[in-house]
Amino acid sequence: MLFNEEWDIKLLPILNLYKGRKHPLNYENHYQLLIMVILSTQDSDANINKIAPNLFAIYPNLESLAVSNTEALIPHISKVRNFSTKANWIIKIAQHLKEDKNIPSIMEHLVALKGIGRKSANVIMREMKLPAEGIIADLHVIRVAPRIGLISESKDGNKVEKQLIQVLPKEIWSEIGMSLSFLGREICRPTNPKCDICPINTNCNYNNSSNT
Structure with a gap:
């Protein structure tokens, strides 16, 4: 699996929606x-x-x-x-x-x-706003990334991260993991995902297959 320029464009709506949003942990330092x-x-x-x-x-x-x-x-x-x-x-x-x-x-x-x-x-x-050396692959990302068709399915977070690194440009590594995570928390839920309001629904395998 190699870097796919199309995903850079397809994921832009969620990057714009969630970029810079603080992690849900309420830390102060x-x-x-x-x-x-x-x-x-x-x-x-x-x-x-x-x-x-x-x-x-x-x-x-x-x-x-x-x-x-x-x-x-x-x-x-x-x-x-x-x-x-x-x-x-x-x-x-x-x-x-x-x-x-x-x-x-x-x-x-x-x-x-x-x-x-x-x-x-x-x-x-x-x-900490440090240069990204990888991509966040939490439980939400592990579920959402294969669902939309970005990567193949895996329950192993390290394998999911490796796949994401292969298909996504380094310029978006810092934000794309949390963007996918927030998408999974708020819209792309495990059951009854809110596909109608998803900003990337036109480029989602799950949504497109559900509507065929």
């Missing part, structure tokens, strides 16, 4: 973003937003986490899925980075941190 992205793995953004205010009141920065431990952290994230494992990751990251200013700004260093995969790293880099 890069430290909060890092921690909330880790906590949101296999959990909902809404749930993480609920527990965040109390968590960050107790732990306002990496310095405060670095001198803590998993046992002390767990009560503040106990409503998060896999909280014990995530607490261990977060404490190790804090002890490694020590200060907020040391949060990595490149993919290689981000994915070297416990609990940070390519999807999480792409989210962090996009929100």
